[in-house]
Amino acid sequence: MTRTSRIVSAILVLVLVALTALAIALSHNSGPAPAQALPGDAVRMKAIVYRQYGSPDVLKVEEVAKPTPAHNELLIKVHAASVNPLEWHFMRGTPYVMRLQVGMGRPKFTRLGVDFSGTVEAIGKDVKLFKVGDAIFGAADGALAEYVTSTEVGLSLKPTNMTFQQSASVPIAGITALQGLRAGQVRPGQKILINGASGGVGTFAVQIAKSLGADVTGVCSTGNVEMVRSIGADRVIDYTKEDYTKGTQRYDLIFDTVGNHSLSEHLHVLNPHGIFVIVGGQSGDPWIGPLARFFNGYLISPFVSQKFVSFLADANKTDDLNTLRDLMQAGKLTPVIDRQYSLSEVPTAMRYLEKGHARGKVVISLE
Numbered sequence: 001m002t003r004t005s006r007i008v009s010a011i012l013v014l015v016l017v018a019l020t021a022l023a024i025a026l027s028h029n030s031g032p033a034p035a036q037a038l039p040g041d042a043v044r045m046k047a048i049v050y051r052q053y054g055s056p057d058v059l060k061v062e063e064v065a066k067p068t069p070a071h072n073e074l075l076i077k078v079h080a081a082s083v084n085p086l087e088w089h090f091m092r093g094t095p096y097v098m099r100l101q102v103g104m105g106r107p108k109f110t111r112l113g114v115d116f117s118g119t120v121e122a123i124g125k126d127v128k129l130f131k132v133g134d135a136i137f138g139a140a141d142g143a144l145a146e147y148v149t150s151t152e153v154g155l156s157l158k159p160t161n162m163t164f165q166q167s168a169s170v171p172i173a174g175i176t177a178l179q180g181l182r183a184g185q186v187r188p189g190q191k192i193l194i195n196g197a198s199g200g201v202g203t204f205a206v207q208i209a210k211s212l213g214a215d216v217t218g219v220c221s222t223g224n225v226e227m228v229r230s231i232g233a234d235r236v237i238d239y240t241k242e243d244y245t246k247g248t249q250r251y252d253l254i255f256d257t258v259g260n261h262s263l264s265e266h267l268h269v270l271n272p273h274g275i276f277v278i279v280g281g282q283s284g285d286p287w288i289g290p291l292a293r294f295f296n297g298y299l300i301s302p303f304v305s306q307k308f309v310s311f312l313a314d315a316n317k318t319d320d321l322n323t324l325r326d327l328m329q330a331g332k333l334t335p336v337i338d339r340q341y342s343l344s345e346v347p348t349a350m351r352y353l354e355k356g357h358a359r360g361k362v363v364i365s366l367e
């Protein structure tokens, strides 16, 4: 990226923030999205609905119309779902810039959830890859519900050796780990550090990196050291006792889901041609949130020999989900499940996840 294009990017961000501020101010009094009246003969189901942005208190279990699949869609009975930081970004409408897309004063799409696993109940006439009765898992909008519809994209057959709960925990976090490690050009024998190794993304990243032959160091708190070791990490750094950015070990790849150290603090623990993958990390800025770190990555890269990669996962990559399924089926990847909640407990699940110390994945079980 040239200096000019970096300046142009910075100006674009400022314009975007200003436009968002203006649009939010103009839509300030829009109030919660109104509930839609259901026809008396509509077949109903329970779903998590949110009609305004805010804390987990805005999440309600409501009766909504059971969806009907279009010609190219499947209707899936959801047995389990899982929650990710993505859901609390949608729930809170932060960073504010995302409201340009998802609704200014209140959410345009009032349903929540993406990750799920369930059974195909009906298919449209153009569906080719799945049949009624198949146990599947994948990503679909509004997955925190008894039923969801989806095209075939972003779905895969559930591994036979995994439960619905385990499979539902995979899509976003597993795909983020897989695609993020690829963005870091992981190769066998490389020394990799995974910051946030005990979280949803981190527990997948440790196992996938090991399956690709890397030498893995995981960073987590004291209570998670044994767990991170048990899923394959060669070394574990307890961040309450040791700061990895002050160590002497250098890494070929740092995969960072936490963002608690500045990018420049990593320069001397990253090999001269090492790659740093920026996966997560809150800037504390409600306007641009994690995007701030992404832009810092663009700004620093031209001036150093290492590469700082700003990475965004694409959950609609069916091939990647199939790769994760194959790894699970081969026994090389086993989701780590922390807590399970029911659909009516989704607000409690979100409160727990928002604390930022989930131990693996938080699952919603509908069985």
Ligand SMILES: NC(=O)c1ccc[n+]([C@@H]2O[C@H](COP(=O)([O-])OP(=O)(O)OC[C@H]3O[C@@H](n4cnc5c(N)ncnc54)[C@H](OP(=O)(O)O)[C@@H]3O)[C@@H](O)[C@H]2O)c1
Residues within 6 Å of the ligand: 084, 085, 086, 172, 173, 176, 195, 196, 197, 198, 199, 200, 201, 202, 219, 220, 221, 222, 224, 239, 257, 258, 260, 278, 279, 280, 281, 282, 311, 312, 313, 314, 353, 356, 357, 358, 359, 360
């Ligand atoms: N770029 C993308 O496309 C993408 C996709 C998915 C997620 N993300 C982002 O990635 C981040 C992680 O997602 P997630 O699903 O893994 O979240 P998560 O499940 O909530 O992970 C939280 C983990 O962070 C760890 N942690 C907290 N403070 C730490 C510290 N100082 N040092 C090391 N680890 C620490 C916690 O470990 P302890 O309990 O041991 O402290 C916990 O295991 C989020 O910011 C999310 O928004 C980005």
